[in-house]
Amino acid sequence: MTQVTEQLTRDRGTGALTAHVQGVLHRVRAFDRRRPLLWDALLTGFFVTAALVDANGGWRNIAQNTDVPAHLVLALSLGLSVPLLWRRRHPLPVLAAMAPFALVSNWTGAMLQAALIQHVVVFNIALRLPLRRLGVAAVLLTVPLAVGTVRHPAGSWEQQVISPLWAFALVALLGIAVRTRQEYTASLVERARRLEIERDQQAQLAAAAERTRIAREMHDIIGHNLSVITGLADGGKYAAAKSPERAAQALDAIATTSRQALTELRRLLDVLRDDDLAPAPPPAELAPQPALSDLDQLIDGVRAAGLPVRFTVHGTPDALPPGRQLTVYRVVQEALTNTLKHAGPTATATVDVSYGDGVTVTVTDTGGPAVHGTPAPPGEAGPGRGLTGMRERTALYAGTLEAGPLDPPAGGWRVRLYLPKDTTP
Structure with a gap:
């Protein structure tokens, strides 16, 4: 333990x-x-100080010729250290500028240790320039070493040339390793940035799609129910003078339709509620989405609003997925809503549903062909999203939707929906 x-x-x-x-x-x-120039100045000042300290007399400990004039040693020390200030922006020219001073140092036998500062520049070459420039750097370092060895052959080639070249190789490898690490880190940062952008774009697309879906649902719910209420109110107004009982029935129907619209709207808003910010609502009334079995109730409501509707079904319905059933329901609802709003008080409608290789729905009315597609008069609401919403719903299931006026002399308007069978396993 x-x-x-x-x-x-x-x-x-x-x-x-x-x-x-x-x-x-x-x-x-x-x-x-934040302060690249200040950092370069500090680093250069450190090496210049070290070179000047060595030039004060320490250089004689390893020099091959101790009789080199002091002023020349000072000039060589400065020439091998001051150019370091520009090593980051122009590393190869800086190394080329140092090479003549290193050559004179080795030629005269001073063998200044300040020549080792060239390896700092080599590191920057490996870090910032194309790797082929390291060959040029190797030449710039090797020539002074070879000249000094030939001029003052006091030691072996291994000591005077091979060892500095090994140092060159190690510094170059260190620069390459740091460069590889930086490039890898930069690639990760760039990938994270791209992923963040893609995430934001996906969120924006999802939000736009959700807004479209919500607008479509609210249009179908509110538009249909308001059209039914308008029809009932108009019928009740005409019936009030002659048949008060019919007027009362119209008012009851208006109240029922209004409650249904409020219930559906409340259910939709409960879905949109932010649970983290809004207080906890009372349990929402749960109900399935409208399906094919609800078409009878929908058509009964339209008939109660004053529009005669003939409803026929051909074939036996297969087990359609809920999404496809909702699409059929909403298309019939929107088509009948448009008939209520635009076809006129004497219009009639027909709804035919056929099951076979998919489902086909045809809704026709006897209203004037122009009223369905003409723009609204000035001061009224512009063209609605009914046809657009129907086409969007149909496209979700690779179906087709046709909407347009019927040929004269019959006139009227027809909406035809076709949804193929669901082939998904």
């Missing part, structure tokens, strides 16, 4: 140390992004 506790303590300590190091690196990178 004690060993487990000690292991957990060590793991927590290691994790805290890793998190601390990552935090420091993150702050350094953030500072570099």
Whole structure:
């Protein structure tokens, strides 16, 4: 038990140390992004100081020729360190600018350690430029080394040339590794950004589709019931003077239709309610969506509104999915609603439903052909979404919808819906 506790303590300590190091690196990178010039100046100042300290006399410890003039050593030290300020924007030109100073340093036998600063530039070349530029960098570093070895052959080639080239290879590999990591991180960030954009687009498309669906449902519910109420009110107005009993029946029908419309509208609004923000509503009255079995009730309501409707059914209905039944119901509802609104007081309607290779619904009326499609007069509501909603519903199930005036002399309007059988397993 004690060993487990000690292991957990060590793991927590290691994790805290890793998190601390990552935090420091993150702050350094953030500072570099905010103040790149200041960071370059600080780094260059550090190496210039180190080069000048070495030029003060320490260079003689490894020099092949200790008689090099001090002013030349100072100039070489500055030439090998000051260009570092531009290493990030122009790494290869900076290395080319350092190469003559490294060549003079090795030629004279000073062998300044400031030449090692060139590896910082090599790291930036591997990090920022195409990898083929590393070949040019290798040449720029190798030529001064070879010249110094030939000029002052005090040590072996392995010490004077091969070891610096190994350092060059290690620095180049480090730059490539950091570059690969940065590119991988950038690709993850870009992928996350694209996924976020796609998610927002999908949410917008879903919201638009939902708004369209809600508008279609509200149009079908409210438009139909208001049309029925209008028809009942008109009939009750004419019946009030001659038959008060018929007027009372019309008022009762208006009240019933209004309650049904409110119930359906309340059910739709309950679906849209935000449960996190709105107070808890009372339990909503649950009822299935309208189906083919509800067509009789729909047509009875239209007849009560004053529109004579002949309803015929051909064939035996198969087990249609609820969505297809709702589409048939809404198309019949919208077609009869348009007849109530536009066909005139003397119009009649016919609803034929045929079952076979799918379901075919034909709704015709005897109203004038122009009133169904003409724009509304000024000051009234413009053309509705009835036909658009019917076509949208039909397209969901790969069906067809035809709507238009009948040929004269019969006149009138016809809506024909065809939904193929559902072949989904």
